[in-house]
Every structure is written in structure tokens, then in C-alpha cells.
Amino acid sequence: MKTPEIKRNNFKQYLKSTQIQGLELPIGLQELLLAIGHTCSKLSHEVSQGALIGLLGSAGTGNVQGEVQQKLDVIANDLLIDGVKNCSELAGLASEEMELPLPVKGIGDYLLLFDPLDGSSNIDVNVSIGTIFSILKKQESKKPLQTSDFLQSGRNQVAAGYVVYGPQTTMALTLGGGVVMFTLDKVSGEFLLIKDAVEISHSTKEFSINMSNMRQWAEPVRRYVEECLAGIGGARNKDFNMRWIASMVADVHRVLSRGGVFMYPWDQRDPEKPGKLRLMYEANPMSFLVEQAGGMSTNGKELIMDLVPRDLHERVSVMLGSKEEVTLLLGYHSED
Numbered sequence: 001m002k003t004p005e006i007k008r009n010n011f012k013q014y015l016k017s018t019q020i021q022g023l024e025l026p027i028g029l030q031e032l033l034l035a036i037g038h039t040c041s042k043l044s045h046e047v048s049q050g051a052l053i054g055l056l057g058s059a060g061t062g063n064v065q066g067e068v069q070q071k072l073d074v075i076a077n078d079l080l081i082d083g084v085k086n087c088s089e090l091a092g093l094a095s096e097e098m099e100l101p102l103p104v105k106g107i108g109d110y111l112l113l114f115d116p117l118d119g120s121s122n123i124d125v126n127v128s129i130g131t132i133f134s135i136l137k138k139q140e141s142k143k144p145l146q147t148s149d150f151l152q153s154g155r156n157q158v159a160a161g162y163v164v165y166g167p168q169t170t171m172a173l174t175l176g177g178g179v180v181m182f183t184l185d186k187v188s189g190e191f192l193l194i195k196d197a198v199e200i201s202h203s204t205k206e207f208s209i210n211m212s213n214m215r216q217w218a219e220p221v222r223r224y225v226e227e228c229l230a231g232i233g234g235a236r237n238k239d240f241n242m243r244w245i246a247s248m249v250a251d252v253h254r255v256l257s258r259g260g261v262f263m264y265p266w267d268q269r270d271p272e273k274p275g276k277l278r279l280m281y282e283a284n285p286m287s288f289l290v291e292q293a294g295g296m297s298t299n300g301k302e303l304i305m306d307l308v309p310r311d312l313h314e315r316v317s318v319m320l321g322s323k324e325e326v327t328l329l330l331g332y333h334s335e336d
Helices: 011-017 027-053 071-084 120-125 211-216 219-233 248-258 279-292 323-335
Strands: 058-062 068-070 090-095 110-118 129-137 159-165 169-174 179-185 190-195 206-208 261-264 296-298 318-321
Touching (some): 027 071, 027 110, 027 159, 027 179, 110 120, 129 279, 159 248, 169 279, 206 248
Antiparallel strands (some): 058 068, 159 169, 169 179, 179 190, 296 318
């Protein structure tokens, strides 16, 4: 039996017809988002080819954080730079893989930050990975680009999203008026709208964390997880499932799709660092998406979107997802 064809808006049509606070999206922002989408569709093809075209394994280089780069890390970073650098209103970009921002030739004020390929450790084992992006605007448009232009709180984001390269290639996007999702049609090469007004349920029975680090966590996180593990006979009076993919973009995609809470907290293996994930390239865009879907995101003390970064590659503890669970985690930290 043939499945009836469903007419769906493509990404370009969506951007053209969308209004935020009664205003159409600026043409320059539409152009930038379309360039990101087009580049991610190309990157999806590269990811899907993998070993067939020799893209698996280490590149033999390290990024600014001293982490070993995979071949696809480098390719993704280069593709994104090439894909957006000619956008007319883009002033500059910053990547998790580069020490300093890169000025471009655009005449506008938009700033792009991105993690070109989140979940690199999963590349060689064919587990979902993705691209995360955040868009800001320069506060002082007349001055030459400098690093301080990027050091804005997450509340200043004008758009954020990710593309997850899994069984389907799916994009989640927020422009500050909710969250929508698109899936890449491999035939037409277009992202097509599949979900409008994505919402995260306030309560959940699912959490996501790397349990192997349990002995290293601070007491509030350990307490929370132990209560989840105690199940229906414990303090929470319900059984929980645990999921962990070790790719933030995939774990957060699951939270947006069916609820839950994702945690990558501080631990004592490196006590001087406030966390593992990058505030500007990972935590801020994901927090924007989660809040716009009705969820909540915290570092344990403050809402992540309220943090003002001091460094382009600043790290942070992250706990995000269903509001009921994150509120509980925030309460446990306040008691500590």
C-alpha cells in the first residue's frame, strides 16, 4: 500500500513566513540560517559515507582545548566556515575548534558560534553525532570585530539550533518563539518541517548521565541519581529509566522529543574546571532550545542562559530538561 504524500513546508518557506513578535525575520538572518542548513545537509552526506571515503579516525591534530581532532571534526569546521563566510550580514564566527574568532566580509552584525561536530568519540562506532549553532548580534556595530563581541549571555541569542546526524538527519531550531524540527529529505536535499511547537513534558521518568563518573560527582547530583535508582520504593515514588549516548546533541534531541533530563555535571576529576561542556558552543544554544520548549537549564546554581561568559571557550556544568526534575536538582544544590 502506497503511503499518501504529505505536503510539508521546507526550511526556506518556513523562514520566509515566520514572524517573531509580529515582525518578519530579517533577510540577513534568513540568509545565514539557510547557509547553515545547506552546509549541514552536505555534512550529513560526508558523515554517512564514513569509511567508504576514508573519513574515519584521527586527524593527527589537536584543537584549542588540547583534544584530539577526528578527521570529520576538521572537515565539518572547514565546511561550516566556507558555507557561511559570504553571508552578507555576518560579521564574524567562532568555533569550538578554533582559538580565536574569524572576521568575515559581511557588512552586518550577526555573529555565529558553533560546535561543528558534537560527539566526536562516536564517529567511528556509527552512533549519532551532530552540529550545534548559536547566533548573536554585535552590541557595537561600528567597531571592528573582537573577541569581547561574542561574550554575551545566552539571553541575547537571536537563534539557536542543532542538526543531529542519525537514522534521519534532523534539525531543531528556535528563533525565540518556540521550537520547530525539520528532517532532511535526501531526495530533494531540503529540510522539511516535521514538528511545530515542540514541548518538553514538565515531569519525566527518564534521565541521562554517564554513570561511570558517579563516585566523582558532587553530593546534590549523587543524591538525585540515587533517588532515581531507588525507583518506586524510594523518595521519588516512581521507576526511572537511564539513557546515555555520549553525544550531547543526541541526548538533548531525545529530551526534546520525549522529555527527560540530561546531566553533565561538575566532577572532582578536574575540580578547577566548572564543568566539561562549552558554555558558548553547547550549553547556551541547547539551553535556549530547552527553555523555548518549556524546559529548564541550570549549572546547579544559576540558570545557564543568565551566565555572562568571560572567555570564548568557557566551560560549565549542565543539567537541563523537564522543569520538574531540573527544579529539584537546583533545590538540592541550594541545600548543599
